[in-house]
């Protein structure tokens with residue numbers, strides 16, 4: 076099973092920001108999808124997120140099928156065993172190595188030995204996650220970008236033992252769901268977050284040290300470097316807890332130039348996690 080066209084069912088583990096986006100693009104491409112989270116409430120929130128995103132895309136004329144037809148291909152569950160018949164599973168649970176390794180060990184015992192197991196990790200080692208399974212050659216990084224239905228790219232991350240055919244499969248699957256790809260070796264943060272996280276942390280420090288207002292830190296980078304979002308608004312969009320987890324991994328692996336900004340840690344401690352809690356560096360209505 077190394078051809079994306081042979082995939083019938085895609086399993087997604089985690090129904091949060093990334094998981095429900097991945098489920099949506101897979102179903103839009105015609106795959107049957109089973110999406111799992113730990114609580115029914117989180118599964119339902121993910122399904123609601125998919126419904127509203129599909130409605131928005133339909134209103135813009137961006138879908139070839141009715142939202143209800145796409146949605147009928149997605150099943151939500153709290154039982155990992157319901158992913159047993161998946162040919163590909165994409166994991167998008169919290170950015171915690173121990174949690175991801177547990178999920179992969181469980182998946183390894185549930186899904187067919189031929190199935191590919193992919194992780195959406197932002198910074199963690201594909202090789203360390205893969206070693207929790209008995210099939211490290213069939214484990215690969217499929218790093219989708221946020222928001223998944225909107226962003227054009229997927230980073231394919233190659234672990235120490237990932238089979239070349241599985242790397243090829245990962246590129247092919249991402250293309251099937253409408254994305255362009257690039258490839259990174261299994262090094263902390265891969266291409267994107269190795270470069271993005273220090274940029275965000277430097278934006279936070281610049282604001283904290285009084286270089287400019289938060290609005291002008293974002294405006295300066297938007298207008299001055301032609302990026303769609305400045306560092307503070309991008310951090311809010313990603314989720315400050317996700318930014319802190321990623322920054323801490325990079326700091327641990329790559330040293331002091333990756334140290335998370337003090338204010339980032341203070342905001343996360345206060346529970347101001349960005350758009351998802353209504354306040355991060357900016358306030359959201």
Ligand SMILES: NC(=O)c1ccc[n+]([C@@H]2O[C@H](COP(=O)([O-])OP(=O)(O)OC[C@H]3O[C@@H](n4cnc5c(N)ncnc54)[C@H](O)[C@@H]3O)[C@@H](O)[C@H]2O)c1
Nearest residue numbers: 089091092093094112113117167168169170196197221313
């Ligand atoms: N947010 C981003 O911009 C972004 C971008 C690229 C990659 N990522 C990565 O994607 C992954 C998910 O991030 P997110 O932003 O969607 O986080 P999130 O907090 O929105 O969602 C994570 C979900 O995983 C669920 N979960 C936790 N343990 C689980 C388990 N054992 N089984 C099933 N579900 C479980 C949680 O209940 C939650 O709903 C992380 O590895 C993150 O680093 C995030």
